[in-house]
Amino acid sequence: MRQPAGRSARRSGGERKPREERWAELIEVATQVFYEKGYDGASLQDIADRLGMLKGSLYYYIQSKEDLLFDVISAVHKEGLAVVRSRSEVPGGPLERLESVIRGHVEHTCRNLVPTAVFLHELSALPVERRKEILGSEHAYQGVFRDLVEQGQAAGLVRADLDPRLAALSILGSTNWVYRWFRPGGTFTPEQIGAEMAEMAIRGIATEETLQDRASR
Amino acid sequence: MRQPAGRSARRSGGERKPREERWAELIEVATQVFYEKGYDGASLQDIADRLGMLKGSLYYYIQSKEDLLFDVISAVHKEGLAVVRSRSEVPGGPLERLESVIRGHVEHTCRNLVPTAVFLHELSALPVERRKEILGSEHAYQGVFRDLVEQGQAAGLVRADLDPRLAALSILGSTNWVYRWFRPGGTFTPEQIGAEMAEMAIRGIATEETLQDRASR
DNA sequence: CTGTGACTGTCGACCGTTTGGTAGGCTTTT
DNA sequence: AAAAGCCTACCAAACGGTCGACAGTCACAG
Known part of the structure; x- marks a missing residue:
């Protein structure tokens, strides 16, 4: 003591x-x-x-230490999810929306580094039930990304041979990893990171035609 | 007790x-x-x-609990780094090598899920000195990826406006994230994941010409 | 084939500290 | 005088770690 x-x-x-x-x-x-x-x-x-x-x-x-972690985590998660959800309904096609989502997600992560890191790193310290209480039984973030990829495929903008779940997980991976290396005042600004990651992600999943169209704009 | x-x-x-x-x-x-x-x-x-x-x-x-973690982690890390390093010297151009590295990395992660997860998740529980002892003062993994991206740029295969560090971190993010969702016997095989992630990554960083060349092969 | 001694792997009891958590009382504010 | 905010003092349990004892194994001498 x-x-x-x-x-x-x-x-x-x-x-x-x-x-x-x-x-x-x-x-x-x-x-x-x-x-x-x-x-x-x-x-x-x-x-x-x-x-x-x-x-x-x-x-x-x-009431308990666990409650404290729960409150911390569920606050950031709610906030982050709100950002991503609102960005996913921005005007434009699926790819424009995806771009906006990625940028928003990355920027939000960078600007809320500490809480986000706790969310991503310590979520596993919560018992499963409370984890689900936060995430929803289906992983919400993942769903937003996957839906956009699927919409892109439906519109012929995204390669049809791609598994949308895998694509979503890949994109989410690169963006969620940001909390491990980003430091405020470092080499990159949140906007830079968001923009470049969005660009890479979209080029990674788009069809050749889509890329040419985008290039000639 | x-x-x-x-x-x-x-x-x-x-x-x-x-x-x-x-x-x-x-x-x-x-x-x-x-x-x-x-x-x-x-x-x-x-x-x-x-x-x-x-x-x-x-x-x-x-000698101590910490030693135990150290031994566990440094074993996986050495193994994983060896895989990645050997793949980075495979015959072919920078992009072929990058593809091989990504596939190898992902497959190794999937096949050594538990140790890899401990490495990626608990490394931060080690005091800084011991962490450096494992990673080397410059992050070794990151270096391999960044080097390949730079070689790709030098060869005109990768977009020149891309920051190679950022590209490396993005790719590493999506591949390192795999330990968070992959489950053996699930929907995807390690090979599938590795292949699709490599494809996405390379398309994400390549120039338009490179993509057309690849498509027409 | 037997006796012996060194070594190896494990036990069992213990230590000091810290941990999450509780309960009742004191003080300040309203 | 009531309510809110915080402190004092305490608890049982668990933690990482230490140490002397001791049984099983093996090599080797007789």
Whole structure:
């Protein structure tokens, strides 16, 4: 437990804040700590320390450590999915929509690096039921990508011999991997990454004719 | 600790095996347990239980829990890197080599799902120094892919406006993501996945002329 | 063929620390 | 005076790790 100084240190920091404000801080700090140490490697002590409160006090806000991870993850997931879903309904053909989805997804990942990393990396620390509660029984993200690929095939824009599930997983792989190497202020901007990845993805699945049409525009 | 029955149960399983054999078992079991529970989530007790021995006995083989993870990870990594490196020197042009690398990488991942997953997922549980000891100071995998892309550009086969690092990361992303969804006996075979991913990747980075040449072959 | 001693692999009990979690009381705000 | 926010003090369990004891195995001497 190791309280800094059980004896002499009376109510040291102990700032009192309204519930909502503290809750926001809690989520933020927990996200950061889970990011740095992983869910199992992080202790409630770590989180409490950084908030300037005692471990026991956390239970005024949460019911369990697991709940905390759940809240962190489900928040990012909801947000990310909203971005992707809205982009998938943008005006234009399937390929324009796919491009928009990829760019949006990548940019959102880069701008929310820490929460996204926790989502992608620590989801497996949740028990299956709670995982499903977040993802839906069918993987939602995957579905958006796959649908767009299928629409592209229906319109003759995407190679017909391609398995749409595989294509979706491939694209999702390259975009989801971004959280492993992107660093803000690094060589690339989120927009650059999004744009180039979208371009590669679309060229990867398009028919030759589609590519020529796009080139001559 | 909870020994099954400290009193009555004399040497229960306690099979005695030669060092090498046990070591192999240990690595295998540890890999599996790390896969299922994650490094921090797994306890030496879990591993010992599955080996039919006591926790303390593990220290006849290892110096620390961390060493165990290190050994598990560095083994897969060495193997995987060897596959990729050898494939990168296959006869043919840069694109043929890239295709071979991607196929080899994906197939190796699928056929060594569990160790690969531990490598990709738990590497971050190692302290930085030991991580570098495995990866080399420059990320080796990434280098192989990037080099091939650059060679492709030099030969005019790959779009010149593409950043080779970004292209490498994109390809590596889609292939490394495979460990998250592939299941043996599922819809796709490793060969299928490797082939389709290679095709998508190459089309994604190639110039229009290259694609037409390939199509007319 | 037997006796002996060194070695090897495992046990069993233990240590100090940390963990997630609980309960009741104190203080500040409303 | 009630409610909200946080602290103190505690718990049982689990963790990684240590260490002396000891049984089974094997090589070799007699």
